[in-house]
Amino acid sequence: MIPDSKVPHAIAFSAPHKQAADIGLTVLREGGSAVDAMIAAAAAITVLYPHMNSLAGDGFWLIHKPGAAPRAIDACGCAAQLASIDWYHSQGFKQIPSRGALATVTMGGTLAGWQKARDIAAESSTQLPLSRLLTPAIQLARDGVLVTHSLAAASRKVQAEMAEQAEYQRVFMPKGRPLVEGEILTNPDLAATLNTLATQGLDSAYCGELAAHIATQLEQLGSPLRLSDLQHYRAQEVKPLSVQTRFGQCFNLPAPTQGVASLLILAIYDRLFKPEWDEAARVHGLIEATKLAFLVRDREVADPRRLSERWNDLLDDAHIDQLAAVITERALPWPQVAEPGDTVWMGCVDSSGTMVSFIQSIYWEFGSGVVVPGTGLVWNNRGVGFSLEAGHRNALAPGYKPFHTLNPAFALLNDGRRISYGTMGGEGQPQTQAALLSRYLYDGRALDDAISRGRWLLGRTWGDNNHDLKMEQDLVDLLGNNLRERGHALKAVPARSEIMGHAGAVVSLGDGNAIAASDPRSDGVGVVGNVVATMQERAQ
Structure with a gap:
């Protein structure tokens, strides 16, 4: 059943704050x-x-208008033209530094992604002015926000790493110490930057006076980024990847994201799943599917120009069947090297039924730690995903994109439901997506229970360097003995631990109603409402 775009839809939004x-x-x-x-x-x-x-x-989008195919936006920043393996080797580096100006290797693409999304939306609807959209953020940056537990914890964690970052300390340590939960944080420079974007357009961050200021400041700090890098950057509309399951079609982003891994987990699990499985068998199946999907991902995902001849076959039935056949009741050996990441995912549905699944990130907590003077902007350190080893699958090269953990997800179900869903959490993103969707669809759990129920994490997530199988204590208490008998080595972490990510989902039902939920591990909420004014009414 395809949702009717003429039927009024309930509106809903899910965010981690x-x-x-x-x-x-x-x-x-x-x-x-x-x-x-x-x-x-x-x-x-x-x-x-x-x-x-x-x-x-950086940012990535999935946009779905009822009756149309989902559309995807890749707003991943690429490496500076000056950034090369030799450039770093000549300065004595064998890997790209994780903090400081030399970590600011790649463009920030998220604003270009916003503009591309506006261009797509303008094809079928009138868009609100940027000044209306950015005013709340301007007010928050100017007047201050309440420091959350998550923000305070991150501030404490990175204190030593940011000791040499003067502008970071001025903006994010205004009292000469890490932020404290409950105090107010202002960022007037960011308010001014947002106001410039509102009045001069999003492109001003790439081609205007703001862009020139950013480029000058980054160069003075020692970054390889230059104004020409900003001027030539474009977000791209790309074709989303998809797989078919018994419940419907699932969509995600192509390379350089790990979207292929997210889809492989779901597809492998769909092949294996038996309704008579108990919860331990279901979790075991998802963990084992994750291992195989990650092995494929680590071998195949790179800048789109470096994909192997196997890429187009990775989501074919034959390959999925081959992977599923490897899984038994015994756990496969692990670990493998994992990827971290710091991210926000958000989703929504509007009154016309158009849905968005969106994700944006700076990679690690506070990214590179470089705050561009006079702008309040924290620059990303996504370039850490590059290798300085010639011939490596993700070797640094000018204009190339690094491997990305980011991947917003979307599902178009056979019964007319549509689901925008996702999470932050590095390696945890594909796993949490699979846990959320499988619990909601295969287990029949309520959406909020599917998100809040105890989770697991194979590999590394944000703020963590271990590659083991972590599981929240409440789930260990319930399933631990069974999973250990299957060969899983578990490390218990506190229930509802933030390292498990901030998941969320919005479901548009076939009858036009909607539900939304957000993770209790975050500061977020899923909200549903009614439209109180139309664009035409406001214009009158």
Whole structure:
């Protein structure tokens, strides 16, 4: 059943911070589009969660209009033209530094992604002015936000690493110490930057006076990025990847993201699943599917120009069947090297039924730690994903994109439901997506229970360097003995631990109603509402 775009749809928004969700829902209530609402919330959450994302980070979009094919946007920043293996080797580096100016290797693509999304939305609807969308974020940056537990913890964690970052300390350690939960944090420079974007357009970050200022400051700090890199950057519309399961079609982003791994986990699990399985068997199946998907990902995912001849066959039935046949009741050996990441995911549906699944990130907590003077912008350190080894699958090269953990997800179900879902959490993103979707669809759990129930994490997540199988204590208490008998070595972590990521989902039902949920491990909420004003009414 295909949702009718003429039937009024309930509006809904899910975000890992309540204020961001409320801002998004307010735009939807005013009759704004899903893209309008997402940009307003995305701008706000860069202020509310500065340790997780930034206007100088990366972003990815999945946009679905009822009756049409999903459309995807890749707003991943590419490496500077001056950034090369020899450039780093000549300065004595065998790997790209994780912090400081030499970590600012790649463009921040998220603003270009916002513009590309606006261009797509403008094909079928009138867009609200940027000034309306960015005003809430401007006010938050100017007047201050309440420091959350998550932000305070990240501030404490990176204190030593940021000792040499003067502008970081000025903005994010205004009292000469890490941030404390409950105090107010302002960023007037970021408010001014947002105001420039609102008045001069999003492109001003790449081609205007703002771009020239950013480039000058980065060069003076020692970054390889130059104004020409900003001027030539473009976000790209790309064809999403998809797989078919018994419940419907699942979509995700192509390389350089790990979207292929997210889809492989679901497809392998769909092949294996038996309704009579108990919960331990279901979790075991998902963990084992994850291992195989990660092995494929680590061998195959890279800049799109470096993909192997096998790439187009990775989601074919024959390959999925081959992978599924490897899984038995015994756990496969692990670990493998994993990838970290700091990210926000948000999703929404507007009154026309258009849905968005969106993710943006600066990679590690506070990214490179470089705050561009006079802008309040925290620059990403996504370039850490490059290798300085010639011939490596992800070798650094000018203009190339690094491997990305980011991958927003979307599902178009046979019964007419559509699901926008995702999470932050590095390696945990594909696993949490699979846990969420399998619990909701295969286990029949309520959406909020599917998200809040105890989770596991194979490999490394944000703020963590271990590659083991971590499991929240409440799930260990329930399933631990059974899983250990199958050969899993478990490490218990506290229940509802933030290392398991901040998941969320919005479901548009076939009858036009909607439900939304957000992770209790975050500061977020899923909100559903009604439209109180249309674009035409506001114009009168």
